[in-house]
Every structure is written in C-alpha cells, then in structure tokens.
Amino acid sequence: MSLANGRPYLAIPGPSVMPDRVLAAMHRASPNIYEGGLHDLVSSLWPDLKALAGTTGDVAAYIGNGHAIWEAANANLFSRGDKALVLAVGQFGLSWAASASARAMGIEVEVLDFGKSAPVDMARVEAALRADREGRIKAVLTTHVDTASTIRTDIAALRAVIDVAGHDALLAVDCIASLGCDEYRMDDWGADVTVAASQKGLMTPPGIGFVWFNAKARAATAGSDLKTPYWDWLPRADATEFWQIWDGTAPTHHLFGLREALTMIKEEGLPQVWHRHDVLARAVWAAFDCWAAGNPDIGLNVADPAHRGRSVTAARFGAPHATRLREWCETHAGVTLGIGLGMAAPSEPAYHGFLRVAHMGHVNAHMTLGALAVMEAGMLALNIPHGAGGLAAAAAVVAAGA
Numbered sequence: 001m002s003l004a005n006g007r008p009y010l011a012i013p014g015p016s017v018m019p020d021r022v023l024a025a026m027h028r029a030s031p032n033i034y035e036g037g038l039h040d041l042v043s044s045l046w047p048d049l050k051a052l053a054g055t056t057g058d059v060a061a062y063i064g065n066g067h068a069i070w071e072a073a074n075a076n077l078f079s080r081g082d083k084a085l086v087l088a089v090g091q092f093g094l095s096w097a098a099s100a101s102a103r104a105m106g107i108e109v110e111v112l113d114f115g116k117s118a119p120v121d122m123a124r125v126e127a128a129l130r131a132d133r134e135g136r137i138k139a140v141l142t143t144h145v146d147t148a149s150t151i152r153t154d155i156a157a158l159r160a161v162i163d164v165a166g167h168d169a170l171l172a173v174d175c176i177a178s179l180g181c182d183e184y185r186m187d188d189w190g191a192d193v194t195v196a197a198s199q200k201g202l203m204t205p206p207g208i209g210f211v212w213f214n215a216k217a218r219a220a221t222a223g224s225d226l227k228t229p230y231w232d233w234l235p236r237a238d239a240t241e242f243w244q245i246w247d248g249t250a251p252t253h254h255l256f257g258l259r260e261a262l263t264m265i266k267e268e269g270l271p272q273v274w275h276r277h278d279v280l281a282r283a284v285w286a287a288f289d290c291w292a293a294g295n296p297d298i299g300l301n302v303a304d305p306a307h308r309g310r311s312v313t314a315a316r317f318g319a320p321h322a323t324r325l326r327e328w329c330e331t332h333a334g335v336t337l338g339i340g341l342g343m344a345a346p347s348e349p350a351y352h353g354f355l356r357v358a359h360m361g362h363v364n365a366h367m368t369l370g371a372l373a374v375m376e377a378g379m380l381a382l383n384i385p386h387g388a389g390g391l392a393a394a395a396a397v398v399a400a401g402a
C-alpha cells in the first residue's frame, strides 16, 4: 500500500522546491511592463543579486535556462579561434565545453577531465596554462559544484594557480547548482565571471539566468566577435531603458517569484543559508556512511568531504538497487530522489546503481531527515542490505548544527 498521499517532496537537484511564498507572489495578473511597480521591483533585484554572488561587479540577466547562460558567457568571453580551458569533474564541465566547442561556436576547447569522482588536480591546470606560451587561453571555465558528481571545486585555489602560472586567463565559474546554497565569494576568491540560473538555490521556476562579470572581464572581452545583439551582456548590464535589460518583454512572473525568493534569503541571512545547507549535507553524508558500513555497494561518490558540494549528494547503491529505491520512495512515500547523472548511460545496467539526494534551496531539517528516513524504509521494504544507525547519525548532525 502506498503512503505517498500528502505533500510530495521533490529532492532532485533542480528544479528545486518552490516556497509557497514564491508561488503566491507569482499568482497575479500581468503587470504593466512600461512603467510602475515592475520597474521598481527589477531595480531592487540587482543589489541583492550582487550580494548573493559576492561581487561589486556587473550583472546581466537573460530569459533562459542554464544552457542559455553558458552560451551567453561563451558569446561574450570569446572570439572565434580563442581557446577555452575547461575543467571537467563530472558532467557539467563537459556540457559547457560542448556548448562552446568549435562545432557549436568556433571556440577551441581544451578539456582537462579529472574523471567523475576526483577533484580538480591544480598541478595539471598549472601545467596546461604554462604550456600556453602564446596566451591563447582566454578563459578557464569550471563548475563550482558539478551537479552530477557533486564535486565542489576550490575557486580561490584555482585563482591562485592561474596567478602562479603567470597567465592572464579569465576565470569563469558555473554556480548554477551552488548559488544560494554553498558559500561563494566571487570577488574575494578572484572569479572574473559567474553564471547561475533561477531554478536551483534561487527557488524560482527555470527561466532566468544571470552572468556576473567584473571590470577585468568587461575590458578583456570588449572586442569579442562572437557577441550578437541578443547575447551581448553590455546593453543588459548597462541598460538605460527597461526593455534593454531583457532585450524585449521582461519575464514578468518569474520576477515576482525571484523577488520573493531573494527576500527570503535576505531574511534568513546568507551565512545562515550556507550553514543550513552545510548541516543538512553532513546529515545526509552521516546516514550514508552508516548504510555503507553494512553494504560495500553503497557509498558516496566523493570520498573527501572537503571536495563535496553542500546542495546535492551523489551516491552509488549497487545496480539495480538505486533505481528500485528511487521508485519505491516516490510511489510509496512521496519522495522523488534524483537519478544518477553521467555515471552510466540509461541503457546500461550500471545506470541503475546511482542516485542523488538534493538538499538545495527551500529545504529544512525535517525535509532532509524525512527523505533519509524514507530511504531507510525503502531499503527495508526492498531487502537492500545496509548498515544500521543511519538515521540516528543524521539526527545527531542536525542536533549539533541547529
């Protein structure tokens, strides 16, 4: 018998749970886009968005998802024939590389692939930069948190490596899975460009993307020849008329939702938002560590906690148990877990051995502990062997962190 009736919980790493306040803010008639309240609302977004990324630089907004925002960054950063050095620690670096590739945009892409469960090897990055004697690498592209592997990259360390190599490549960071979840300080850590989208830590439907860029990036890309009128970040960031911010009609209802989401983040305080995600992430890891002790097929994808993102956790469960468990959790208990992404093709049996638990955005202790308890119930129901004590370990982490 299913016990799924009640409020379902979507624990996939985006789109994330939308707060009732965000939904309510969006539930209204279309606003006048030519003057009045909507203009004031949009003006109020920029200081909050800059504070969120930790920058005093500029921000350009686009109607689009994460793929759109990669393309926006590519179009502004590069000219035809420029080189991008892309760091891949899972799936999303590879996807950013594909969107920039010579075939797609005419950018020469060098990918440093560190596999699916190891962090960036800074020595390899340094070597690649030193080998670029002609200075053809215009930018280093990296994820902050790769949503598939859930590896977190040390952005400050990456900046240091670029500086030590004496290279003037820009550093561009994909924070789509981490902004508003995991600590991020664009200016302090030396990132020149940051990209993010609305549907993960920002708790708003997919449909708005952002590119933050500093003065160095603005100057270094002034003559880029891949810019087209729609993707050029300058008219958006420097808009003197409202329509220029979006190059057309504003994404009206998303903006009401986003305003409310940013207000919620402000009310809680960004350090507290980061702390909440950190504690909930560690609660998930504690449960997995106990479960893994009783079954060698179970384990977290990233061995060292220092290299784990705080918004989503990738794990293996042994095929086909990850898929069985996901299905059980959804149909019997109303919790939807994330699929394993990029670890194996959906057609391969191994695909059914990976899953992800999101703890991203509008999520609190009862949601995360509830999801873990449901997973444990599912393991019992499905006879998936696992070590004892997972829930108690997770509860202890929450007790210590609350």
Ligand SMILES: *Cc1c(COP(=O)(O)O)cnc(C)c1O
Binding pocket: 014, 065, 066, 067, 068, 092, 143, 145, 146, 147, 174, 175, 176, 177, 197, 206
């Ligand atoms: C979700 C995500 C993307 C892609 O976003 P879409 O909106 O699906 O295009 C890119 N990078 C990271 C790190 C993500 O988490």
